[in-house]
Amino acid sequence: MGAVRRAVGASRPARLARQSAAAGRLSAERWFIAARYQTAPEAGATRRGRILAYHSVGTPQWGVNDVSPAHFERHLQIAVDDGWSFATPAEVIANPHQAQLALTFDDGLTSVLANALPVLRHHGIPATAFVVTGWADGHVPDSLRPLLLDWRGLSLLQSAGITLASHSVSHPDFTTLVAGEARRQLETSRERLRAVLGVETAEFAIPYGQSRNWSSALSAAASEAGYTTVYAQCVDRRPAGTVARTFISRVDRTPLFRAALAGAYDGWQEWY
Ligand SMILES: [Zn+2]
Numbered sequence: 722m723g724a725v726r727r728a729v730g731a732s733r734p735a736r737l738a739r740q741s742a743a744a745g746r747l748s749a750e751r752w753f754i755a756a757r758y759q760t761a762p763e764a765g766a767t768r769r770g771r772i773l774a775y776h777s778v779g780t781p782q783w784g785v786n787d788v789s790p791a792h793f794e795r796h797l798q799i800a801v802d803d804g805w806s807f808a809t810p811a812e813v814i815a816n817p818h819q820a821q822l823a824l825t826f827d828d829g830l831t832s833v834l835a836n837a838l839p840v841l842r843h844h845g846i847p848a849t850a851f852v853v854t855g856w857a858d859g860h861v862p863d864s865l866r867p868l869l870l871d872w873r874g875l876s877l878l879q880s881a882g883i884t885l886a887s888h889s890v891s892h893p894d895f896t897t898l899v900a901g902e903a904r905r906q907l908e909t910s911r912e913r914l915r916a917v918l919g920v921e922t923a924e925f926a927i928p929y930g931q932s933r934n935w936s937s938a939l940s941a942a943a944s945e946a947g948y949t950t951v952y953a954q955c956v957d958r959r960p961a962g963t964v965a966r967t968f969i970s971r972v973d974r975t976p977l978f979r980a981a982l983a984g985a986y987d988g989w990q991e992w993y
Pocket of ligand 1: 827828888892928929
């Protein structure tokens, strides 16, 4: 996600203006792609399981990555109405041609605990949260601290049955790091999850998650650090060796959410 990169150091009006412009462009682009996809011959092709990449659920400061609580509930209803069932990422990976959806939430935001968890619990839907451990340790700008879960908040997710996994220590773009720092981010985030909450994870979601944010050398480093599964945040253009996730955004109201599930955006990557 790009919201944090933009949120730090930008004045509030400037930030809101940029978020609004990004949402407008994203919306126009997604409507255009969805309209073309519906008329393309591949429409209605065999359905495949999807791992959905959400971020916040009611944190407007997270820009296009945020989905409102009402839209989130609507997404779940659409999925059920359209015959999808909910599963874990491992189940989707193991049975890619079943109509299963796995829900994941990146960055460890308080709105996931406050707004998504009650709905997930009510319907018995599993989910995974990819946690930035340095943020949970409090290493965030003061302005962002109220938006992010600390370890106590993450332990509430954990005790409610949400799977916790790694999203690095400080959410860097890994391709800008020297090898030693990349290794530290991978290893330390695993160690913090184990030390603080007793979580043994072998799953890692790449910060930003686009093809430009990862490399084969980083895949090797992740493997050496103990990860067996590395998740991207795009589908067809994901880095080699990573698992696809379908990005769900603030602009994805009913028709666009259905388009995302149908694969309309599989060839797309975030540009902001
Ligand atoms: Zn992220």
